Amino acid sequence: xxxxxxxxxxxxxxxxxxxxxxxxxxxxxxxxxxxxxxxxxxxxxxxxxxxxxxxxxxxxxxxxxxxxxxxxxxxxxxxxxxxxxxxxxxxxxxxxxxxxxxxxxxxxxxxxxxxxxxxxxxxxxxxxxxxxxxxxxxxxxxxxxxxxxxxxxxxxxxxxxxxxxxxxxxxxxxxxxxxxxxxxxxxxxxxxxxxxxxxxxxxxxxxxxxxxxxxxxxxxxxxxxxxxxxxxxxxxxxxxxxxxxxxxxxxxxxxxxxxxxxxxxxxxxxxxxxxxxxxxxxxxxxxxxxxxxxxxxxxxxxxxxxxxxxxxxxxxxxxxxxxxxxxxxxxxxxxxxxxxxxxxxxxxxxxxxxxxxxxxxxxxxxxxxxxxxxxxxxxxxxxxxxxxxxxxxxxxxxxxxxxxxxxxxxxxxxxxxxxxxxxxxxxxxxxxxxxxxxxxxxxxxxxxxxxxxxxxxxxxxxxxxxxxxxxxxxxxxxxxxxxxxxxxxxxxxxxxxxxxxxxxxxxxxxxxxxxxxxxxxxxxxxxxxxxxxxxxxxxxxxxxxxxxxxxxxxxxxxxxxxxxxxxxxxxxxxxxxxxxxxxxxxxxxxxxxxxxxxxxxxxxxxxxxxxxxxxxxxxxxxxxxxxxxxxxxxxxxxxxxxxxxxxxxxxxxx
Amino acid sequence: xxxxxxxxxxxxxxxxxxxxxxxxxxxxxxxxxxxxxxxxxxxxxxxxxxxxxxxxxxxxxxxxxxxxxxxxxxxxxxxxxxxxxxxxxxxxxxxxxxxxxxxxxx
Numbered sequence: 055x056x057x058x059x060x061x062x063x064x065x066x067x068x069x070x071x072x073x074x075x076x077x078x079x080x081x082x083x084x085x086x087x088x089x090x091x092x093x094x095x096x097x098x099x100x101x102x103x104x105x106x107x108x109x110x111x112x113x114x115x116x117x118x119x120x121x122x123x124x125x126x127x128x129x130x131x132x133x134x135x136x137x138x139x140x141x142x143x144x145x146x147x148x149x150x151x152x153x154x155x156x157x158x159x160x161x162x163x164x165x166x167x168x169x170x171x172x173x174x175x176x177x178x179x180x181x182x183x184x185x186x187x188x189x190x191x192x193x194x195x196x197x198x199x200x201x202x203x204x205x206x207x208x209x210x211x212x213x214x215x216x217x218x219x220x221x222x223x224x225x226x227x228x229x230x231x232x233x234x235x236x237x238x239x240x241x242x243x244x245x246x247x248x249x250x251x252x253x254x255x256x257x258x259x260x261x262x263x264x265x266x267x268x269x270x271x272x273x274x275x276x277x278x279x280x281x282x283x284x285x286x287x288x289x290x291x292x293x294x295x296x297x298x299x300x301x302x303x304x305x306x307x308x309x310x311x312x313x314x315x316x317x318x319x320x321x322x323x324x325x326x327x328x329x330x331x332x333x334x335x336x337x338x339x340x341x342x343x344x345x346x347x348x349x350x351x352x353x354x355x356x357x358x359x360x361x362x363x364x365x366x367x368x369x370x371x372x373x374x375x376x377x378x379x380x381x382x383x384x385x386x387x388x389x390x391x392x393x394x395x396x397x398x399x400x401x402x403x404x405x406x407x408x409x410x411x412x413x414x415x416x417x418x419x420x421x422x423x424x425x426x427x428x429x430x431x432x433x434x435x436x437x438x439x440x441x442x443x444x445x446x447x448x449x450x451x452x453x454x455x456x457x458x459x460x461x462x463x464x465x466x467x468x469x470x471x472x473x474x475x476x477x478x479x480x481x482x483x484x485x486x487x488x489x490x491x492x493x494x495x496x497x498x499x500x501x502x503x504x505x506x507x508x509x510x511x512x513x514x515x516x517x518x519x520x521x522x523x524x525x526x527x528x529x530x531x532x533x534x535x536x537x538x539x540x541x542x543x544x545x546x547x548x549x550x551x552x553x554x555x556x557x558x559x560x561x562x563x564x565x566x567x568x569x570x571x572x573x574x575x576x577x578x579x580x581x582x583x584x585x586x587x588x589x590x591x592x593x594x595x596x597x598x599x600x601x602x603x604x605x606x607x608x609x610x611x612x613x614x615x616x617x618x619x620x621x622x623x624x625x626x627x628x629x630x631x632x633x634x635x636x637x638x639x640x641x642x643x644x645x646x647x648x649x650x651x652x653x654x655x656x657x658x659x660x661x662x663x664x665x666x667x668x669x670x671x672x673x674x675x676x677x678x679x680x681x682x683x684x685x686x687x688x689x690x691x692x693x694x695x696x697x698x699x700x701x702x703x704x705x706x707x708x
Numbered sequence: 709x710x711x712x713x714x715x716x717x718x719x720x721x722x723x724x725x726x727x728x729x730x731x732x733x734x735x736x737x738x739x740x741x742x743x744x745x746x747x748x749x750x751x752x753x754x755x756x757x758x759x760x761x762x763x764x765x766x767x768x769x770x771x772x773x774x775x776x777x778x779x780x781x782x783x784x785x786x787x788x789x790x791x792x793x794x795x796x797x798x799x800x801x802x803x804x805x806x807x808x809x810x811x812x813x814x
Binding site (some may be wrong): 108679680681682683684688691 | 732736737738740768781806807809810811812
């Protein structure tokens with residue numbers, strides 16, 4: 055895979071963020087404010103190098119797509135290298151491009167934080183880890199990147215380590231991600247056992263020769279990894295909790311890049327999935343299920359970041375559904391647009407949170423359109439994009455995914471996709487209306503809004519006083535958001551035009567154009583149906599939260615809704631409780647069993663018995679030690695007598 | 709077996725040696741005075757020496773002589789250590805009775 059050669063730009067763009075992280079780790083505290091600009095600059099330079107590598111990454115010489123830079127070998131079959139082909143180029147562009155904007159935004163958002171430089175060191179480290187993941191040309195390198203992004207995510211979720219909730223969330227995310235790492239490791243074992251190589255190219259070339267059971271096992275193990283990283287059911291519970299980290303972290307890691315690593319993995323391993331329809335069905339179903347469950351749970355949240363987290367989970371469900379059923383271009387397209395609009399939604403939410411002194415509960419917002427007009431514009435474009443209103447970007451990519459499921463023969467997933475689009479429109483418009491319309495409710499008594507524990511609702515104030523309390527965000531936070539608005543609105547146009555679109559041509563060599571029979575419902579009709587459902591969802595949200603009457607009685611309505619929230623939704627379908635029961639309680643019970651029965655009786659018992667027998671043996675032999683010299687002499691004589699008697703009676707050997 | 713070099717029959721030497729040896733054994737076992745015990749041990753050594761010499765003459769083999777010298781050397785060393793112990797015990801206990809020297813009783 056890839057044209058072999060020497061590509062210094064690719065090596066440089068990969069290692070620059072690592073260099074940045076090391077410098078920031080070593081000299082960060084001395085650099086003070088410069089640390090932020092330095093960290094952003096390094097990622098920006100990496101982005102420039104990625105753009106300069108564009109032509110190398112898209113070259114196509116005799117079926118070898120992209121650029122391949124060899125790095126070294128371990129032993130036969132274990133060759134390491136970097137691969138920049140259209141798929142990894144796309145990811146690298148998003149990681150460094152969106153990453154650079156979020157770095158700049160963080161300079162404003164993290165201003166006044168005691169660990170300013172440490173934040174940027176972690177962020178640079180994350181960019182390096184993510185680039186390792188997507189640029190690797192083999193499974194081992196991918197796993198290394200996979201583990202390192204998990205580590206970076208752990209660092210950044212627990213960045214405010216004085217908050218017990220943040221520490222717990224970081225630990226939870228790490229543990230669940232390690233479950234995924236183990237899945238990938240098992241898949242690598244299976245691949246190496248069968249093809250004796252860790253390279254993508256070797257594994258994919260042999261994909262057709264695997265037995266279907268082996269291939270399904272490999273795909274299943276890989277998907278465990280993808281599900282843990284990309285928050286798919288049932289391994290999604292860490293993502294809403296991960297919102298404990300600073301908002302730029304949520305935007306970069308838990309929305310735009312890291313959580314889409316599962317989509318990358320499945321798109322990268324497309325040849326494996328294409329050979330096994332069982333694996334495709336499994337992944338597509340889990341993706342669809344995650345999409346609709348995430349959307350439903352998004353309707354029941356009050357924390358602005360948790361709404362966005364469930365929406366992320368739901369949107370990744372779409373992507374996984376797309377790449378799962380074989381609509382790789384569609385799934386990857388949705389990753390592309392989602393990276394922009396979700397980053398923008400998170401950064402917009404960050405503007406609000408920053409301006410309201412870390413208030414995250416939408417019930418205590420309201421009327422912000424007058425207070426924060428720019429944040430309103432940012433959120434509005436993001437919401438229109440995620441809902442899939444033409445001509446915003448989400449319309450095109452979501453349409454590709456939904457239509458792709460039908461094309462590949464999964465009408466049920468098609469229906470799920472359409473319904474989820476409607477629910478998405480509902481909860482995103484709900485977020486928009488509750489936050490920006492009506493009167494400001496920050497002065498209302500929290501209990502009147504149905505907030506039971508106001509002290510637990512938001513994030514404690516961790517910024518300097520000057521950076522909070524209604525201050526308008528500095529330009530440094532507005533500029534990245536303003537830049538992101540452009541792709542949020544227009545990125546989708548790249549996918550317009552079917553097989554001749556720039557998007558399709560970009561991926562033509564990567565994913566073979568599908569020559570599937572046209573389904574009964576055309577793509578245009580799909581778009582119209584989806585749009586109608588979306589408008590219906592938005593209309594319901596408008597009637598409930600947007601009309602003049604609803605705005606006037608917002609306080610009473612929000613209280614009613616909070617109090618009457620069904621327990622099923624309040625507990626997020628009891629996924630946490632179920633995982634707790636199956637894994638945590640079960641292992642606790644096992645531990646109790648061992649500590650109560652096996653340990654004291656088998657392990658300690660064996661040790662105690664050894665000690666007791668040694669003591670008993672000592673008592674026995676001690677009784678011979680009389681201390682009487684004459685007794686010893688007598689025993690010696692007796693022994694000698696026995697000796698002689700033996701030879702006298704039995705005889706010698708000769 | 710030629711016995712031309714022995715002025716008396718070999719059996720007599722063996723009998724004498726056995727008598728001497730058992731005198732030594734009984735001395736060690738029944739007497740409580742360490743000096744007498746040491747002398748009894750010497751008696752046993754010399755019983756063994758007598759046998760070595762007798763068989764050396766009887767079988768025309770000089771190895772017996774050499775072993776006799778070895779035994780004399782060991783006996784001298786043993787007597788030196790034994791007497792040293794007796795002196796050390798006497799200094800602490802002011803009387804010497806081997807049955808009282810039983811501090812290492814288990």
